[in-house]
Amino acid sequence: MGEKEARILGKNLIELLEKFGDIELDNVEIRAEELTFLIQPVISSLAQAPQLVPRVVEKEIEALLEAEFSPPIEVYPGEIAEVQIGATKSDGGSRRKVIKIGGAKTMPFYSFEATNQNKPVLAVDVFDMPITLAKAVKQHFKDVMADPADWAKKYVEDFDADIISLNLISTDPLIKDTSPKDAAKTVEQVLQAVDVPLIIGGSGNKAKDPLVLEAAAEVLSGERCVLNSANVDNDYKRIVKAAKQYGHAVIAFTPMDINNQKKLNRYLLDEGLPKEQIIMDPTTAALGYGLDYTLSLMERIKLAGLLGDSDLQMPIVAPSSNAWGAREAWMKSEEWGPREFRGPLWETITTITVMVSGADLFMLSHPATVRVVRKLIQALYGEVDSEQRIQDWITEIEG
Amino acid sequence: MSEKATLLTVYRYLPQINCGECGVPSCMVFASKLLNREATPEDCPPLKDLKYKEQMARLAELLAPPIKEVAIGVGENMVKIGGEEVMYRHKLTYHNPTAIAIDVSDKMDDKKIVEICKAVEAFTLVRIGERLKLDMIAVRCASKDPDRFAFVTSLIERSCKLPLILCSFEPKVLKVALEKGEVADKRPLLYAATEDNWKEVSELSKQYDCPVAVFAPNNITLLKSLIKTLKAMGIHDMVMDLGAYTEGRLLKETINNLVMVRRAAIQRRDKDVGYPVMAIPATVWISDKLDPMTTSYREAYMASLFMNRYADLLIMHTLDVWSLLPVLTLRQNIYTDPRKPVSVEAGLRTIGSPKAESPVLLTTNFSLTYYTVANDIESSGIDCYLLVVDTEGLAVEVSVAGGQLTSAGVKDLFSSVGIEEKVKHHKLIIPGLAARLKGDIEDTTNWEVLVGPRDSSQIKGFLAKNWAVG
Ligand code: B12
Numbered sequence: 001m002g003e004k005e006a007r008i009l010g011k012n013l014i015e016l017l018e019k020f021g022d023i024e025l026d027n028v029e030i031r032a033e034e035l036t037f038l039i040q041p042v043i044s045s046l047a048q049a050p051q052l053v054p055r056v057v058e059k060e061i062e063a064l065l066e067a068e069f070s071p072p073i074e075v076y077p078g079e080i081a082e083v084q085i086g087a088t089k090s091d092g093g094s095r096r097k098v099i100k101i102g103g104a105k106t107m108p109f110y111s112f113e114a115t116n117q118n119k120p121v122l123a124v125d126v127f128d129m130p131i132t133l134a135k136a137v138k139q140h141f142k143d144v145m146a147d148p149a150d151w152a153k154k155y156v157e158d159f160d161a162d163i164i165s166l167n168l169i170s171t172d173p174l175i176k177d178t179s180p181k182d183a184a185k186t187v188e189q190v191l192q193a194v195d196v197p198l199i200i201g202g203s204g205n206k207a208k209d210p211l212v213l214e215a216a217a218e219v220l221s222g223e224r225c226v227l228n229s230a231n232v233d234n235d236y237k238r239i240v241k242a243a244k245q246y247g248h249a250v251i252a253f254t255p256m257d258i259n260n261q262k263k264l265n266r267y268l269l270d271e272g273l274p275k276e277q278i279i280m281d282p283t284t285a286a287l288g289y290g291l292d293y294t295l296s297l298m299e300r301i302k303l304a305g306l307l308g309d310s311d312l313q314m315p316i317v318a319p320s321s322n323a324w325g326a327r328e329a330w331m332k333s334e335e336w337g338p339r340e341f342r343g344p345l346w347e348t349i350t351t352i353t354v355m356v357s358g359a360d361l362f363m364l365s366h367p368a369t370v371r372v373v374r375k376l377i378q379a380l381y382g383e384v385d386s387e388q389r390i391q392d393w394i395t396e397i398e399g
Numbered sequence: 400m401s402e403k404a405t406l407l408t409v410y411r412y413l414p415q416i417n418c419g420e421c422g423v424p425s426c427m428v429f430a431s432k433l434l435n436r437e438a439t440p441e442d443c444p445p446l447k448d449l450k451y452k453e454q455m456a457r458l459a460e461l462l463a464p465p466i467k468e469v470a471i472g473v474g475e476n477m478v479k480i481g482g483e484e485v486m487y488r489h490k491l492t493y494h495n496p497t498a499i500a501i502d503v504s505d506k507m508d509d510k511k512i513v514e515i516c517k518a519v520e521a522f523t524l525v526r527i528g529e530r531l532k533l534d535m536i537a538v539r540c541a542s543k544d545p546d547r548f549a550f551v552t553s554l555i556e557r558s559c560k561l562p563l564i565l566c567s568f569e570p571k572v573l574k575v576a577l578e579k580g581e582v583a584d585k586r587p588l589l590y591a592a593t594e595d596n597w598k599e600v601s602e603l604s605k606q607y608d609c610p611v612a613v614f615a616p617n618n619i620t621l622l623k624s625l626i627k628t629l630k631a632m633g634i635h636d637m638v639m640d641l642g643a644y645t646e647g648r649l650l651k652e653t654i655n656n657l658v659m660v661r662r663a664a665i666q667r668r669d670k671d672v673g674y675p676v677m678a679i680p681a682t683v684w685i686s687d688k689l690d691p692m693t694t695s696y697r698e699a700y701m702a703s704l705f706m707n708r709y710a711d712l713l714i715m716h717t718l719d720v721w722s723l724l725p726v727l728t729l730r731q732n733i734y735t736d737p738r739k740p741v742s743v744e745a746g747l748r749t750i751g752s753p754k755a756e757s758p759v760l761l762t763t764n765f766s767l768t769y770y771t772v773a774n775d776i777e778s779s780g781i782d783c784y785l786l787v788v789d790t791e792g793l794a795v796e797v798s799v800a801g802g803q804l805t806s807a808g809v810k811d812l813f814s815s816v817g818i819e820e821k822v823k824h825h826k827l828i829i830p831g832l833a834a835r836l837k838g839d840i841e842d843t844t845n846w847e848v849l850v851g852p853r854d855s856s857q858i859k860g861f862l863a864k865n866w867a868v869g
């Protein structure tokens with residue numbers, strides 16, 4: 001390349017730089033690396049001597065200076081779709097009430113700029129067979145684990161769960177290979193036992209899940225449940241078809257990647273499933289085991305949706321009971337202290353983190369998390385009065 | 400509006416001679432490094448010349464992050480908070496991890512005070528090869544007696560080296576502590592200047608060159624007004640406390656406040672709120688009849704909530720490890736650099752004193768994976784070789800799924816570390832989650848591959864069953 005061309009190229013680049021002066025820093029870096037020598041001569045001629053402004057001088061002050069603050073409000077061009085879960089009698093179902101998620105106009109709890117009409121919702125995990133659970137969870141459900149209907153009932157009656165997430169893990173060919181028909185019977189029993197909406201999950205077996213979910217979708221016809229999950233590894237078209245036919249929503253699951261999530265959402269939309277029947281599961285990693293990836297992923301997805309990316313405008317589900325996969329949650333350890341507290345706290349903090357990052361619906365395992373997060377949501381929605389005084393904390397804290 | 404840091408504006412203040420002394424070929428590249436915080440102006444030797452003095456100062460100003468970085472304490476245990484540039488970590492990375500202080504009261508007996516301080520200082524949990532620690536002591540004047548407070552301050556100063564937060568709304572209390580508490584030259588954080596005491600407290604902050612907290616519960620306008628005033632008096636190092644309420648409607652306001660000031664500072668470049676924020680989850684302990692376990696639990700999740708919403712400094716009360724561990728783990732998570740996985744060097748590690756017949760195990764170079772596995776093996780007293788494959792810093796299942804862990808990579812590692820010369824056998828134990836690669840690795844290396852357990856905590860049991868020690 002001749003010197004003249006280099007100069008012209010350099011000049012264009014500089015114009016670009018000036019124009020995009022405040023793009024994100026990491027982009028600047030890429031440009032800079034490419035530019036190095038090339039634009040040097042041009043830049044030298046462009047760069048003027050810096051303007052030097054005199055510094056402020058301190059003064060004697062008698063009274064507080066005035067200040068003003070107006071909330072830095074942003075208006076987002078996009079909005080998250082609203083998904084309805086459960087149907088009442090008048091809707092053709094049998095649930096006590098309908099639950100809505102999504103519809104967000106701003107990031108979670110930024111109520112100074114907009115109200116997100118629908119509060120985060122708490123679903124709880126129930127399994128169709130007794131499984132290995134952390135001791136801290138098990139102690140609450142030992143007596144009901146043999147029967148998913150009792151288990152669900154206990155969760156609704158004693159711990160006020162919004163939704164039951166029934167996981168049909170016994171359908172896995174390597175576990176019990178329960179037939180889709182028998183699995184659907186379990187679904188019916190749980191449906192009868194409780195009056196909250198249901199999420200129906202398969203075993204994760206790619207071949208079997210579509211069949212199981214299809215059978216469940218049929219017996220739940222009109223109840224507007226959620227099928228968990230459609231993903232690129234299974235026959236998602238079949239699941240979408242069942243959802244459309246029997247009126248359910250679908251969870252679109254991808255492992256930790258915003259672009260793959262977008263792609264899968266697109267596939268489902270292309271199958272004719274509307275946004276209002278899709279919930280994203282971009283993977284919730286446990287505290288200490290990838291939660292950093294999850295929280296940034298959720299923030300990116302939610303912001304993209306609010307900024308108008310219509311392929312990412314679905315609400316997000318976070319199975320934050322994944323927290324129990326972390327050894328700090330379940331392992332006995334003198335050093336770490338009693339696991340009866342450590343475990344649920346691990347789940348609680350994982351849940352709170354994904355909740356402020358953008359998740360709308362949660363799947364939880366421990367009643368303590370349900371209680372705590374429920375109270376927190378009410379407070380964050382301004383529904384609880386409080387006269388809390390902290391002004392004198394210096395003298396008032398015990399001890 | 401202040402000038403904005405861009406490649407060009409930064410470049411303007413550099414010597415523009417491309418001497419290369421900074422280690423990169425040109426001033427332009429150096430400018431981009433400055434922008435990415437991979438270098439500081441001091442890394443350009445020519446710039447240190449006196450003739451560039453003003454330039455240097457301007458550059459520092461230009462590069463100053465929208466949230467001022469504030470240092471508390473002195474020397475090796477000094478704590479830096481703030482310095483943030485972005486609202487969301489995926490945009491760059493968060494900078495200074497949230498500092499955590501534990502409180503003590505001057506009403507406690509001396510022995511207990513010393514005990515707590517020593518415990519805070521010695522507090523250690525190791526996760527992923529990193530020490531999770533507590534950073535400071537917040538000493539509260541609950542007695543309202545300046546002399547008692549000064550005495551306790553010096554007691555703490557002598558029993559531990561952590562930076563202090565001196566907590567009292569009485570200027571006189573703070574004054575006596577600074578005069579007699581042996582901390583005059585230690586830059587403790589003065590807590591706090593308020594609507595009522597700002598004049599006296601800021602005088603102290605100036606006189607002793609201490610950072611100062613500004614307290615304006617649930618009132619951003621007042622906060623701003625205090626900051627403007629203190630700034631005009633020549634105070635630069637401030638920490639903002641808008642009052643962190645932990646319940647009800649006021650919690651909602653608290654979250655709003657934390658987001659609003661951060662956004663105003665970063666997006667609107669409002670310098671009057673461009674300081675780190677603090678929150679005090681310890682307030683959950685205000686009450687008579689508390690159950691210590693549930694209160695510890697509450698304090699931990701409130702701390703986590705505030706940390707998720709920008710708190711740069713937390714004052715906590717609990718010392719229960721089960722409650723602090725998740726909070727410190729969250730801090731470790733939030734403050735990693737989202738642009739690169741945290742990894743360790745690939746290669747061969749010896750654990751214990753392995754011999755020619757000791758087992759050879761394989762893992763990846765993702766820090767979390769490596770340290771978990773290495774700790775598990777070490778703590779079960781096994782002598783072995785651990786081969787650490789370069790998977791670009793990814794965990795086992797992730798790298799199997801993404802193709803970074805391959806039999807070819809394993810083979811290369813074999814020859815580069817010369818494992819064949821170190822052991823007599825040809826048996827390799829791979830993680831259960833990499834079972835898929837068994838056949839491949841056997842074909843490429845001619846070693847027999849044993850598929851180990853899925854979790855490294857079970858390695859000991861696995862070896863007991865499957866490895867006959869010669
Ligand atoms: C965090 C995470 C990511 C992060 C990666 C972080 C990192 N640095 O590795 C990111 C976001 C980048 C990511 C990306 C992907 N991920 Co991912 N990810 C996870 C997640 C949530 C946690 C992984 C983790 O950190 N585990 C903790 C570490 C310590 O575990 P570990 O390395 O396995 O080590 C343990 C054991 O293996 C064993 N062990 C280790 N070494 C040894 C040695 C011996 C001798 C023995 C006996 C045992 C042993 O003990 C260790 C401690 O328990 C998992 C889901 C989950 N909860 O597990 C999904 C998961 C692993 N990811 C998955 C997938 C599919 C992907 C992608 C391919 C998706 C995509 N976007 O296309 C990409 C791949 C990217 C690539 N490779 O190029 C799938 C894998 C499915 C499969 N079985 O194949 C999972 C299981 C999610 C899922 N449910 O679908 N992921």
Ligand code: SF4
Pocket residue numbers: 413414415416417418419420421422423424425426427429442443444445446
């Ligand atoms: S040391 Fe300074 S003058 Fe020399 S190339 Fe680097 S930035 Fe330019």
